[in-house]
Amino acid sequence: SAVISQKPSRDICQRGTSLTIQCQVDSQVTMMFWYRQQPGQSLTLIATANQGSEATYESGFVIDKFPISRPNLTFSTLTVSNMSPEDSSIYLCSVPKGDTQYFGPGTRLTVL
Amino acid sequence: RKEVEQDPGPFNVPEGATVAFNCTYSNSASQSFFWYRQDCRKEPKLLMSVYSSGNEDGRFTAQLNRASQYISLLIRDSKLSDSATYLCVVSRGGTSYGKLTFGQGTILTVHP
Numbered sequence: 563s564a565v566i567s568q569k570p571s572r573d574i575c576q577r578g579t580s581l582t583i584q585c586q587v588d589s590q591v592t593m594m595f596w597y598r599q600q601p602g603q604s605l606t607l608i609a610t611a612n613q614g615s616e617a618t619y620e621s622g623f624v625i626d627k628f629p630i631s632r633p634n635l636t637f638s639t640l641t642v643s644n645m646s647p648e649d650s651s652i653y654l655c656s657v658p659k660g661d662t663q664y665f666g667p668g669t670r671l672t673v674l
Numbered sequence: 675r676k677e678v679e680q681d682p683g684p685f686n687v688p689e690g691a692t693v694a695f696n697c698t699y700s701n702s703a704s705q706s707f708f709w710y711r712q713d714c715r716k717e718p719k720l721l722m723s724v725y726s727s728g729n730e731d732g733r734f735t736a737q738l739n740r741a742s743q744y745i746s747l748l749i750r751d752s753k754l755s756d757s758a759t760y761l762c763v764v765s766r767g768g769t770s771y772g773k774l775t776f777g778q779g780t781i782l783t784v785h786p
Contacts, residue, residue, distance in 0.1 A: 610773070
């Protein structure tokens with residue numbers, strides 16, 4: 563299994579500001595992912611956080627809006643830049659291990 | 675058309691009932707299939723993987739029909755604790771290992 567923690571667990575931010583979310587895994591993992599869950603919606607993959615290289619973004623997501631760092635095999639950050647109310651979501655990091663994908667507890671972001 | 679489609683429900687059933695959820699997926703390249711469970715304000719957690727041969731875990735039975743691109747989950751003898759959102763999830767595997775596509779979820783409420 564994998565134990566994943568995220569910081570902060572929740573935040574309320576003003577539009578135009580940026581928030582960096584941290585994800586820590588209790589073991590080294592090759593792959594880490596960032597997902598978004600908008601209110602009343604299911605999860606959507608934002609990007610793959612690659613260790614030692616730039617993140618790989620899914621269609622509809624760009625590096626300028628969601629810069630990602632992956633300095634080592636247990637840690638990643640996702641920044642939500644220049645926030646607007648539409649960015650209000652839960653942001654979750656995840657790691658696959660075998661057939662199972664483990665998710666962090668999520669960061670609940672509200673943008674006013 | 676969404677890549678993974680589920681009946682959003684909600685399903686309201688009495689304890690002891692049998693309930694079935696259906697899901698269809700559009701990408702024939704999908705290789706791995708799962709049911710996840712998400713409790714209110716919690717992260718998704720793997721309920722079970724789904725195989726072509728069908729698989730059973732206690733009161734839960736999952737089936738996959740690749741020809742019809744159809745996945746199902748059957749819950750027998752429902753318990754109050756089964757109340758949650760059930761997410762149908764597919765993955766293309768291979769180079770897309772760890773990249774999951776989620777259905778919108780089916781809400782289940784089991785009442786006394």
